[in-house]
Amino acid sequence: MISQLTMHRSSTYADCMSMPIVPMREPTYFVLAALQDGPLHGYAIIKRAEGLSGGRVRLATGTLYTALDRLTAEGYVRLVSEEIVSGRARRSYGLTDAGVAALRAEAKRMADAASLVIRARPAGRAGRGRGAGPAGRKVRPA
Numbered sequence: 001m002i003s004q005l006t007m008h009r010s011s012t013y014a015d016c017m018s019m020p021i022v023p024m025r026e027p028t029y030f031v032l033a034a035l036q037d038g039p040l041h042g043y044a045i046i047k048r049a050e051g052l053s054g055g056r057v058r059l060a061t062g063t064l065y066t067a068l069d070r071l072t073a074e075g076y077v078r079l080v081s082e083e084i085v086s087g088r089a090r091r092s093y094g095l096t097d098a099g100v101a102a103l104r105a106e107a108k109r110m111a112d113a114a115s116l117v118i119r120a121r122p123a124g125r126a127g128r129g130r131g132a133g134p135a136g137r138k139v140r141p142a
């Protein structure tokens with residue numbers, strides 16, 4: 001039996017492969033979101049992610065730099081500049097095109113998922129009559 005394979009141009013295949021397959025963890029999403037308006041150094045990323053998340057994401061310095069190393073290795077973030085300030089290295093990071101695409105894809109995934117709930121019928125009106133149990137059978141109070 002011969003089956004047909006779908007052929008993709010290499011650029012199309014690469015574009016598909018750069019999209020996240022699994023949902024992003026919230027800290028990763030907000031680190032990328034913090035960088036969407038331009039490069040920032042570590043402390044500024046921490047503060048911006050905290051602000052954008054309404055205080056839900058509070059990154060420790062070690063956690064941030066581990067995430068930035070991973071995101072750099074994945075091609076979503078790049079080191080933009082490095083300078084010495086008060087004897088310490090200050091690195092600024094920015095989004096790559098792949099990082100922008102991943103951030104937008106995750107935002108769309110979340111918006112699509114949220115729209116299922118937001119546009120759903122009001123609570124308690126899942127298609128069965130009032131007081132109805134599974135398969136529309138009446139439920140007697142206990």
